[in-house]
Amino acid sequence: MVSLQHSGRTPWLRVRLVPQSWAILLCTILLLLRPSPTKAIKFSLQSYRYPPQKCIWNPAHSDALVIVTANVGPGAGQRVDVEIVDSSPQKNKYLSKKGINGETRLAITTHTDGEVGVCFRNYLDSCKVSSVPPSEQTKITSRIIDLDVDIGADAVDYNAIANQESLSGLEVEMRKLEGVVKEIVDEMGYLEEREQRFSNTNISTNQRVQNFAWFTIFALAALGVWQIFHLRAFFKRKYLID
Template sequence: MTRPMARHAGQHGFRCILRSMFSPTSVPFLLLTLFTLFAQPVQAIKFQLSAYKTPPAKCIWNAVHPNQLVIVTANVGKGDRQRVDIEIVDSSPQKNQYLSKRNINGETRLAVTSHAEGEVGVCFRNYLDKDLPSEDTPTRSRIIDLDIDIGADAVDYNAIAAQESLSGLETEMRKLEEIVKEIVDEMDYLKKREQRFSSTNGVCFRNYLDKDLPSEDTPTRSRIIDLDIDIGADAVDYNAIAAQESLSGLETEMRKLEGIVKEIVDEMDYLKKREQRFSSTNESTNKRVQNFGFYTFLTLIGLGVWQIFHLRSYFKRKYLID
């Protein structure tokens, strides 16, 4: 009797927390909290690239989703009689090559958009001058300072704010929306991968031809289908809600953000339940293995005792022992 009451109280408390979080008076606190939780620090790497006449490629790989913006900033140090080439590729089955640039010096900024799910690699080669003596080869190298921004980190929100005349709060909301969208995309990717491993869910179509149509006319009949599937917060028409409830632009964005955050919470609850289910299955399997080993041990002991008595009885019948 206490569990339903506790669950109802927990749900009521969660609704109260959501209402207090998404009230207009707590917008700055919400922004600060979510940025603290979801903001990703910019990662950079600095390394030394040795020069060879036939140099191997040194690649830095980063995971990306389709249609994600990738900004590569490479700062190549000075080095005489050396040529550094850069190439951006991905790990998809198509082995897409986004761009290739020869002889980069100083700071070079490149922008690409990923085509497929997988990893994008930034590859460098440091070519040594062919006229340089081979004994001088090991002493030649260049320092490369590499910075890779992906997704929301690669967007210049200051330029967007200047172009669209956005206020500071609206700019922060735009950035926060992109960060939350990246989190949702990542959760969708994990969910799709799990569905691909476990089962297949899909929308199926069948195009039936009229039975009275002659068979020779069959190959020329077809229909074009444009399919768009929206799930969760993406399926809600927030413009209609804003018009119905007379919400401002900021309140509409907060309502949309509330729906997205609720999806994230639901997805985390699902992952938690799945982990608990897998943990229970693991514990049950371990217990069964232990029981099987214990019963096998008892069976072997019983079989050994039976063999001893059986052999003793056999030897007595043959008068081999008293």
């Protein structure tokens, strides 16, 4: 709100922010300063008869929404398969899809903390490629993939939520801020859990080192006592001492 006040000769402007303006300003600053977990990458995927797997990994927390958008370029005689896995000891496989073309949108919810991998394989159909002139074969043995990975709050479609619940602009920003705060809290909890696990590992390692040190001291002391009695008995047998 802008108010105009007169003080004697010269008028001056005084800008007064209402509480809603402060809330919008705070939301904007937090949204601009937070690191975005959105990952976008564009790469060329070479095709083979028995292709290796190419994976793109992104960190994610447990129960996080992950939206994968893959735009696969054209390529005759090639078939691109995709699957989404994680780096947990269980090696969870969330989904697998064969023969994707054009824009493909996939959504999963993670089970554990760790990294989520989007893995591609580009299979080469030798029968179709053999019908292409040799000068053109090098151009069709790869496909361009444009990959976007949205994790957590960035994966939520707030426009759809706003239309469904008839939310105002401020309410939408507050929803976004709520999602950001939740991610920060989850991140802090995950870091605290890791710190506790590392602390327990350090305490356990320190205790083992102390136990080994005491064992070494007692072993050396026992060995020294045994050597003294052994040498005394030996010298007595040789009549070197009484």
